[in-house]
Amino acid sequence: MRVFNQFDTNRDGKISPVELKQCVASIGGEMTAEEAEAAVVLMDSDCDGLLNLEDFVKIVEGANEEEKGNDLKEAFKMYEMEGSGCITPKSLRRMLCRLGERRSVEDCKNIIGYFDLNEDGVLNFDEFKVMMSC
Known part of the structure; x- marks a missing residue:
């Protein structure tokens, strides 16, 4: 929740595409405005054009799963x-x-x-x- 609140810069309980883009930039990534908009549309469960906490958690969990998969692929190559x-x-x-x-x-x-x-x-x-x- 603390991470979500850090990215919710206007403290409205939602993350907008602009906030998502800033969020990604703050951790060293790059995301265009169009990509941020597409991500919000894809993950927005209540169709209000914003990400709530539950939507954000799904994104983070998906990223963690992808990272785990990449780690497993690297480990597999070693074996x-x-x-x-x-x-x-x-x-x-x-x-x-x-x-x-x-x-x-x-x-x-x-x-x-x-x-x-x-x-x-x-x-x-x-x-x-x-x-x-x-």
């Missing part, structure tokens, strides 16, 4: 086998060793087997997301 698009028992073992956790290839097969939904012996990105959520 996958040289651009193969999957995590093999060997690549999992290699990464765990780098993190200071010694595991055998057999242990890694068992870990992968637990999360390997399509039973192909490796983890794809979707399976990796499931594993990381546990």
Whole structure:
């Protein structure tokens, strides 16, 4: 709520497209007036041309989800086998060793087997997301 109040510069309990644009600029981003207007139209639940607190929370949560997804993609790249698009028992073992956790290839097969939904012996990105959520 404190963040919302900081962006609600005229203290009317709503964030206008102009305030949204200023908000994005204050955190180092760029947004045109047209983009701010489009974002408000898209997220405005009561169709008054302004964002209330609930609308703002949805935007922030969406941004957090996108950031989490990007973080997971970066983590997946660290574990996958040289651009193969999957995590093999060997690549999992290699990464765990780098993190200071010694595991055998057999242990890694068992870990992968637990999360390997399509039973192909490796983890794809979707399976990796499931594993990381546990």
